[in-house]
Amino acid sequence: MRFLRVVFTAILATFLLGLGAVCAAAAVAAQWGRTSLAFDVLTHFAPFWLAGALVATLAGLALRGPVRVAIVGLGLVGTFAAGALIAPELVRHTGPHAAPGAPGQLKIVQFNAWHNNADLERTIDWLAREAPDIVVIEETTPAIRALIAAKTNWYVTCPKCEVMILSRRPPVADGVAFLGHRSGPLSRATFRDARGEFTVLGVHNAWPTDPDQPMQERRLAAAVARFPRERTIVTGDFNSTPWSFSRRRWDRALGLVRRERALFSWPAVQYKRLRWTGFPYLAIDHVYAGSGWATVSVRRGPKLGSDHYPVVVILAPVAPR
Structure with a gap:
């Protein structure tokens, strides 16, 4: 012994x-x-x-x-x-907060649907049940676009783009920008509510090992600068965690407040080569909003056939003083 x-x-x-x-x-x-x-x-x-x-x-x-x-x-x-x-x-400061009953709430779902998603019906059904005001969805495919068109009555910004913005109300303006073959899309839609116009930008960045990612971050910062920051909202799959120095630098450059805190969103599935990964360990899906928005709640959604978990954020206009 x-x-x-x-x-x-x-x-x-x-x-x-x-x-x-x-x-x-x-x-x-x-x-x-x-x-x-x-x-x-x-x-x-x-x-x-x-x-x-x-x-x-x-x-x-x-x-x-x-x-x-x-x-x-x-x-x-x-x-x-x-x-x-x-x-x-x-x-860090995650911006102003509002009570659950705050007026003028805006519910946003950020979701990388994954091009290998084999459960698209459940994905769309869940989105419909959540009834968000805006959905920013990445890695869209012809199959998921067809289901969205068949099963929902959402307005779609850039219906054939890899990043789509879905909304319950029609945008007053929209657009999309590409920079290079592998740079990834940047979609935007501008809406109007009781406080005036606000712009939503949806993004899907490359991995941090890809030389395109810094270029994509610079492009996003330039796009944000085109709109009034106070009411601008940015969300997407950034492939960048909040403990990286690059993420902190770009957080400052955007001039917006990231509303989730250490929210692990990837992976939501077990990969063949990584069988031990049964839990999310990378926080790479983010939601930013300007100072004119207060956070009501932030939560992670369920597994939906994607390798990402969705992120559900409810914002409300900051009460005037």
Whole structure:
């Protein structure tokens, strides 16, 4: 028994030492994401580095001797470095808030429907039951466009685009912009309510490893600048997490307030090559709104055959003073 205990301890110590070293190294290297897009890719997985470092720290306390000091030391380095990436998201301002009964509410659904979605009927049925005022939907296909036309009476902005904006009221203006073959679409629709006009922009950005993403962010910032920021709303699949330095920089550049906080939206399905992923671990679907909007609620929707969860946000005009 003593021999087995020694072997088990050695295996555990080796595993924890490796776990602590990997998480500490990744979390520390991610700090260079402030100036390097290559290192910034590591920031998107900050929750993993934090969880692994915490496991190494707590489990390492059960060991003895120099190996305990090494494991706990690496775990603490990883915990503080990863925590420094995540903490700003947890304490940032998410804009003004309004009570559930606030007048003039606007319900928005942001959803990447996924081109491989095999449950389109349930997807459209859920959207119909939610009865949102506006839906921004990405990765549309001819099949989902046909279902939307057959089963709903929504107004559709850019009906053949990869990013579509659906609405219960007709827009007063709309448009779409493309920059390059792989840049991804940027759709917009302008509506009018009791307070005047407001513009909704829908976007689907490339992965952070794709050189197109910074260009897409610059394009979006330029598009937002064309409209009165106070009432502008931007939502979509940004493929960018809130603990990345690039996301924080573009948050500032947009001049709007991101209304969800650390809302994990991907993946909603298990991939063949990633069978262990039964839970969402990337927060990449975002909703922004100008200072003229107050947040009533933000929630994640159900699994709907897509690899993304939908995001449901209710906004209300800020009460005049």
